[in-house]
Amino acid sequence: MKGAVLYKYNEPLKIEDNLQIQSPKEGEVKVKIVATGMCHSDINVFEGKTPVPPPVIAGHEIAGIVEEVGPGVTRVKPGDRVVSAFIHPCGKCRNCISGHENLCETFSAVRLKGTMMDGTTRVRLDGKEVRTFLGGGFAEYAVVGENALTVVPPEVDLEKIAVLGCAGLTGYGAVNSAKIEPGESVAVIGVGGVGLSVIQLLKASGAGRIIAVGTKKWKLDRAIELGATDVVNSKETDPIKAIKELTNGGADVVIEAGGNEETIKMAMDSVRIGGRVVLVGLPPVNAMIPFRVASIVRNGITIIGNYGGRPRIDMPRLLDLVRLGKYDPSKLITGRFKLEEINEAVKLLNQGEAIRSLIIPD
Structure with missing residues (x-):
């Protein structure tokens, strides 16, 4: 072999x-x-x-x-x-x-x-x-x-x-764990394979404003093609400020798919009071990323760690979404x-x- x-x-x-x-x-x-x-x-x-x-x-x-x-x-x-x-x-x-x-x-x-x-x-x-x-x-x-x-x-x-x-099953798990309600605003930080899967699945699930955040224009263009309503280039503008302006105070849900200290902190700072942050990006196993715990507590932020979907349950559903043209x-x-x-x-x-x-x- x-x-x-x-x-x-x-x-x-x-x-x-x-x-x-x-x-x-x-x-x-x-x-x-x-x-x-x-x-x-x-x-x-x-x-x-x-x-x-x-x-x-x-x-x-x-x-x-x-x-x-x-x-x-x-x-x-x-x-x-x-x-x-x-x-x-x-x-x-x-x-x-x-x-x-x-x-x-x-x-x-x-x-x-x-x-x-x-x-x-x-x-x-x-x-x-x-x-x-x-x-x-x-x-x-x-x-x-x-x-x-x-x-x-x-x-x-x-x-x-x-x-x-991985890209599909992780994206499915992220959207499923976020329990998106129709019309909710969602910011997706990171537009690699997982982030672009999340965007397609958010569109299929009835999310409202879908904001893609990344650093490469061609990837952000792909995000628009796949269902994002807005894009933010974090190299060209303050992404936290941009997300809050687009959502009138912060996204209902932020799905973090970048997996580094900068993007995780960005997720925590761009969600609205009472919102949810779903962490799916994987930093190095020994990474220690500090949170401002007081603001998380005072603002009632829910942090959800999600490690993909369920292979025997969710993979057949993903294949159905592929066949239906929704992913x-x-x-x-x-x-x-x-x-x-x-x-x-x-x-x-x-x-x-x-x-x-x-x-x-x-």
């Missing part, structure tokens, strides 16, 4: 041609990969900000075809066209059985270790373990838990929907790269010149 392996943080990925992938164990599925989207969470792994121990294969927005299933698998069968979520629920822990499988306790315990649920890996190189991050999709094959997978209808292009696995994940795709070209895709994403690039193994 061929795959892109990270051996050391902040160094280029190396393409290995002789990786060995094991057969899936109980509850697991081997997928032949058609396309994998590249996300900033992958970049965080490459830079050590999300410190999965190398050697590791990243890539978690996976679309492909089921090649082999392990014992006990019932949700998919060989030949099925599937999309994988970045969340791999066990289906058995307290959170999973109570309807919160996006917060699976079993998966949470191994997520940053780069292993399967049993603490081992399925990829080897010269007899040594290679870890995988949330699936390890930057390769020709991946082994994932069956509960991460959703069967894709035959009329839907697999490449088109690969980014549902178009292909609008997030700005490049298509062979596996051997993956370091160029990393560079473009780091420079802010890409939204989502697809990595194609063949």
Whole structure:
């Protein structure tokens, strides 16, 4: 098997041609990969900000075809066209059985270790373990838990929907957790794959004014195309002042998808009294970002942390939105790269010149 392996943080990925992938164990599925989207969470792994121990294969927005299933698998069968979520629920822990499988306790315990649920890996190189991050999709094959997978209808292009696995599912979870009422004003801070997904889903949910905040004009133009009513370039104007002027005092809801100290503080300062702030952007794991707690308390601000949607419940709904034309994940795709070209895709994403690039193994 061929795959892109990270051996050391902040160094280029190396393409290995002789990786060995094991057969899936109980509850697991081997997928032949058609396309994998590249996300900033992958970049965080490459830079050590999300410190999965190398050697590791990243890539978690996976679309492909089921090649082999392990014992006990019932949700998919060989030949099925599937999309994988970045969340791999066990289906058995307290959170999973109570309807919160996006917060699976079993998966949470191994997520940053780069292993399967049993603490081992399925990829080897010269007899040594290679870890995988949330699936390890930057390769020709991946082994994932069956509960991460959703069967894709035959009329839907697999490449088109690969980014549902994170950008789409995270956006869905953010909008769902915000409990948007029709006509409410919403500011979306960050117009990458997640932010642009949020904007499309806000439009579908009946939000009123949708304000996109970012630093790249071409991305803000894309936001208008996908449903934003207003845009604010935070490099050219004071974004907090602009949001408050547009909403007569502050947005009802602010969804923060940037994941850094500046954008998180911006979210806290641009929501109206009694409003909600939904945090979905992921800063480095050890980041400590101070809040002005007194103003949050006095203003009755609700802060919601959201870690994506529920794969078995929300992914089918996302696919229905795609089929109905209410959410178009292909609008997030700005490049298509062979596996051997993956370091160029990393560079473009780091420079802010890409939204989502697809990595194609063949």
